[in-house]
Amino acid sequence: MRTLAQIFSLLLIVTVVRAECPTPQTYYSWTGGPNVVLYEFPSAGPPPTCWNNESITALGIDSDIHAAFQQWTYANQQQNTTGIVFNFTQQAPFRVYALSVTDPVSCPHSAADTMIGLYGGTSTVAVASTTFYLGSINSLGFANFDPTADNYHSFIQKLMDHEIGHTMGIFDQPGTDGVPCLGQTAGESYMNAACGTNDSANNMPVTPMLGIPDCDNVSVH
Amino acid sequence: MKGRISIYLRSIPLAWLLALGVAVPTIASFAQTTSNLADPKLKANASIAQHDRPGPPITQLLVEAHAKAQSRGVSWKGLDFVVTDTPAASPAPIETVLLQVYQKQACQADAIIVGHPIASAYHLSSSGTSVYGDYIVAIDTLLKDNQASSIRLRSDIIVTRPGGSLSLPEGNVNLELLAFPRLQVNVTYFQYLRYIQQSGAYQAIDDLSTLVADGNRWAITRKGFSNVVIPGFTRPSLEASISKSLTSCK
Numbered sequence: 083m084r085t086l087a088q089i090f091s092l093l094l095i096v097t098v099v100r101a102e103c104p105t106p107q108t109y110y111s112w113t114g115g116p117n118v119v120l121y122e123f124p125s126a127g128p129p130p131t132c133w134n135n136e137s138i139t140a141l142g143i144d145s146d147i148h149a150a151f152q153q154w155t156y157a158n159q160q161q162n163t164t165g166i167v168f169n170f171t172q173q174a175p176f177r178v179y180a181l182s183v184t185d186p187v188s189c190p191h192s193a194a195d196t197m198i199g200l201y202g203g204t205s206t207v208a209v210a211s212t213t214f215y216l217g218s219i220n221s222l223g224f225a226n227f228d229p230t231a232d233n234y235h236s237f238i239q240k241l242m243d244h245e246i247g248h249t250m251g252i253f254d255q256p257g258t259d260g261v262p263c264l265g266q267t268a269g270e271s272y273m274n275a276a277c278g279t280n281d282s283a284n285n286m287p288v289t290p291m292l293g294i295p296d297c298d299n300v301s302v303h
Numbered sequence: 304m305k306g307r308i309s310i311y312l313r314s315i316p317l318a319w320l321l322a323l324g325v326a327v328p329t330i331a332s333f334a335q336t337t338s339n340l341a342d343p344k345l346k347a348n349a350s351i352a353q354h355d356r357p358g359p360p361i362t363q364l365l366v367e368a369h370a371k372a373q374s375r376g377v378s379w380k381g382l383d384f385v386v387t388d389t390p391a392a393s394p395a396p397i398e399t400v401l402l403q404v405y406q407k408q409a410c411q412a413d414a415i416i417v418g419h420p421i422a423s424a425y426h427l428s429s430s431g432t433s434v435y436g437d438y439i440v441a442i443d444t445l446l447k448d449n450q451a452s453s454i455r456l457r458s459d460i461i462v463t464r465p466g467g468s469l470s471l472p473e474g475n476v477n478l479e480l481l482a483f484p485r486l487q488v489n490v491t492y493f494q495y496l497r498y499i500q501q502s503g504a505y506q507a508i509d510d511l512s513t514l515v516a517d518g519n520r521w522a523i524t525r526k527g528f529s530n531v532v533i534p535g536f537t538r539p540s541l542e543a544s545i546s547k548s549l550t551s552c553k
Binding site: 108110114115116124126131132133135175177179181185188189190191192193194195196197198199200201202203204206208209211213220221222223224226241244245248253254256257258259260261262263264266274275276277278282283285 | 358372377380384394395407430482
């Protein structure tokens with residue numbers, strides 16, 4: 083009887099650990115700073131080692147990125163209580179870069195990442211920079227992007243949604259083994275992994291959508 | 304003579320013997336260390352692609368943030384950076400994919416070791432946009448030797464890795480990457496490594512190349528993958544299977 087109870091407790095713990103909704107949280111976010119967060123598309127800076135700096139506007143992905151910021155602004159006004167508004171300008175604390183990878187072996191393997199700078203010893207985000215690594219091949223061995231496919235622009239928007247989410251206090255959905263797409267519930271959260279080139283499995287919520295999924299709204303702070 | 308030694312040993316207090324017992328291995332472990340974190344050649348690690356990031360130098364970000372800190376009522380202590388990313392998943396079961404990934408890594412690696420870090424030093428990357436660490440890693444088991452520069456007779460190597468902490472004139476900076484968690488001193492890691500000829504150091508092939516001892520299993524250090532159980536990635540089964548993996552490299 084006691085053993086059965088222990089097994090039941092274990093199953094309960096496993097279920098809780100693997101729960102995906104609400105989305106896991108981080109300790110930091112923009113909250114604590116101004117309610118309006120400015121973002122920009124500056125040049126990527128010093129000469130790179132294994133990539134070329136690209137212009138987001140010239141690449142034609144600027145509208146996808148703006149759309150993601152608008153989604154979050156809508157969600158923050160209508161769907162959650164953070165009230166954070168994202169506005170496009172210059173000299174902004176939230177920078178967005180696009181790079182084309184010239185050496186997929188040595189260069190970063192992520193589709194995109196975000197470097198979030200917190201005021202030391204606080205949970206308040208001071209600066210952030212998101213980078214798209216176009217032409218990158220991920221560690222699982224397949225191309226992150228296919229710019230010729232119909233879902234390319236949708237994927238750029240999803241990635242930006244995911245990366246903004248990291249600055250809004252939410253974390254990657256946990257992965258489990260034995261099942262496709264890390265066992266995550268497809269479409270449930272922007273913090274899901276990108277499954278297949280251009281997230282071909284639509285593991286992340288399909289764009290365009292109004293705001294962000296409930297599981298993410300519950301956790302942002 | 305034998306009797307004289309016996310008398311001599313009996314005259315030494317037990318505490319001294321215990322102290323000697325502790326001291327000898329400590330001295331021995333220092334004596335075996337061949338890597339030097341102050342080696343000027345290691346400066347080449349500042350320029351490798353894995354340590355580069357786009358954007359303004361960290362010192363500029365510190366200055367910008369410091370200027371705004373006061374207006375936000377923040378007591379200035381520097382910046383703590385966290386680098387997050389969008390993980391990749393596969394439509395195929397992850398274990399199947401990872402087994403192929405690690406077979407490939409075994410072939411691509413210049414060296415494969417099981418080892419534990421014993422010391423580290425952090426630096427700014429050459430672009431000034433990132434922080435990285437050089438670690439002296441003691442080799443517990445060498446599973447694949449570097450054909451270009453053998454490490455068979457070495458007790459340790461330098462492994463360089465993104466992330467670290469620095470105290471700069473503009474403020475303190477900490478950099479943590481979810482894809483490359485910092486190596487912890489005296490924790491045992493399984494590493495697929497690439498040789499950096501300019502510095503003589505090694506780097507992880509990618510974010511999946513470092514596994515940490517977790518009980519009797521090897522867990523991927525990269526955040527988001529640490530719970531994924533890979534068949535055969537147990538201790539010491541993985542170590543034993545590497546030679547078989549290497550025979551199937553083309």
